[in-house]
Amino acid sequence: MEYLYQFLLFLAQAATILVVVLIILSALANAGTRRSDPERGYLRVSDYNERLRDQKDQLQAALLSEDEYKRRSKLEAKQEKRKSKLEQKQRHKSKSAESRQAKDKRVFVLDFDGDVQASRVDQLRKEITAVLTSAGTQDEVVVRLESPGGVVHGYGLAASQLHRVTEQEIPLTVVVDKVAASGGYMMAAVANRIVAAPFAVVGSIGVVAQVPNVHRLLKKNDVDVELVTAGKYKRTLTMLGENTEEGKAKFQQELDDTHALFQQHITAHRPSVDVAEVATGETWYGQEAVALNLIDEISTSDSYLVKACESASVYEVRWVEQVKPLDKLLGRVAQTAKSLERSFDSFRAQLGQWNRLS
Numbered sequence: 001m002e003y004l005y006q007f008l009l010f011l012a013q014a015a016t017i018l019v020v021v022l023i024i025l026s027a028l029a030n031a032g033t034r035r036s037d038p039e040r041g042y043l044r045v046s047d048y049n050e051r052l053r054d055q056k057d058q059l060q061a062a063l064l065s066e067d068e069y070k071r072r073s074k075l076e077a078k079q080e081k082r083k084s085k086l087e088q089k090q091r092h093k094s095k096s097a098e099s100r101q102a103k104d105k106r107v108f109v110l111d112f113d114g115d116v117q118a119s120r121v122d123q124l125r126k127e128i129t130a131v132l133t134s135a136g137t138q139d140e141v142v143v144r145l146e147s148p149g150g151v152v153h154g155y156g157l158a159a160s161q162l163h164r165v166t167e168q169e170i171p172l173t174v175v176v177d178k179v180a181a182s183g184g185y186m187m188a189a190v191a192n193r194i195v196a197a198p199f200a201v202v203g204s205i206g207v208v209a210q211v212p213n214v215h216r217l218l219k220k221n222d223v224d225v226e227l228v229t230a231g232k233y234k235r236t237l238t239m240l241g242e243n244t245e246e247g248k249a250k251f252q253q254e255l256d257d258t259h260a261l262f263q264q265h266i267t268a269h270r271p272s273v274d275v276a277e278v279a280t281g282e283t284w285y286g287q288e289a290v291a292l293n294l295i296d297e298i299s300t301s302d303s304y305l306v307k308a309c310e311s312a313s314v315y316e317v318r319w320v321e322q323v324k325p326l327d328k329l330l331g332r333v334a335q336t337a338k339s340l341e342r343s344f345d346s347f348r349a350q351l352g353q354w355n356r357l358s
Contacts, residue, residue, distance in 0.1 A: 114147025118154030149182025206281025
């Protein structure tokens with residue numbers, strides 16, 4: 001048992017060394033990659049209409065008999081061909097630019113799943129840049145947005161990226177299935193139209209900041225913290241030093257200023273909203289939000305896009321970050337090391353029980 005214990009300990013140590021070596025190699029490889037390829041990703045475009053057709057086809061294949069499936073497939077193919085020819089004739093005959101635009105409409109679907117830092121804004125800016133190279137005023141951009149909010153500068157930049165779409169006079173629709181609050185709603189407000197599910201949470205037009213302070217604990221243990229600044233308000237509140245009333249007042253003023261900017265943003269992009277009524281930091285569910293003009297329509301993203309497929313070509317656009325082979329290998333090795341570590345801990349505990357019993 002002692003020999004087996006030492007052997008497993010050696011394996012755990014060897015795995016740890018291997019992980020460290022791979023981390024170093026991965027860092028060096030990533031540094032070289034950033035110098036040669038700063039993008040480190042690619043644009044993935046998926047045909048949403050085709051996906052719906054495939055799903056319908058798969059379901060029919062499962063539900064219908066083979067003969068009935070073949071018969072219906074031929075019938076639908078004929079109907080689709082007849083419809084295509086009819087539309088082509090109408091397109092040639094029609095002299096109305098508006099009619100041509102309706103037939104040629106495209107919908108570009110983007111996703112933004114926000115965290116506190118709005119860390120996905122970098123992917124969002126690449127996706128919007130790509131879409132703007134092809135989209136026209138007859139098209140539409142739909143953003144499926146999910147975010148409880150976060151830092152002001154991150155979500156301010158994300159809202160500015162969405163504003164690039166409306167600046168080009170391309171219709172922008174934001175669809176919320178679960179939550180678009182605080183910074184999330186700051187982004188949504190830029191859209192020409194906001195659609196939300198019945199129980200989606202929207203609003204939270206407010207600003208919050210929280211700073212822990214351990215000054216009294218340090219003082220009690222005779223620990224001094226020297227904070228040196230140049231500029232009267234370089235540091236208003238601190239975690240370690242003593243916070244003054246003047247510093248607290250200045251910090252509150254900064255929050256109030258940020259809140260005022262948030263309200264101005266809502267007023268500029270959603271003038272129908274009574275900002276004085278909703279800028280309380282509260283949130284509302286979908287139906288309540290319609291009454292307050294925070295959103296325009298109740299629907300899920302699925303219903304909205306399926307309906308859009310009836311009159312437009314719908315494409316999902318997503319920037320995908322590339323993962324290097326060494327990073328993949330590192331992830332697998334790390335998982336293996338963790339598994340070995342758990343097995344080793346379990347064996348050690350079992351060995352201790354055996355020793356006690358003996």
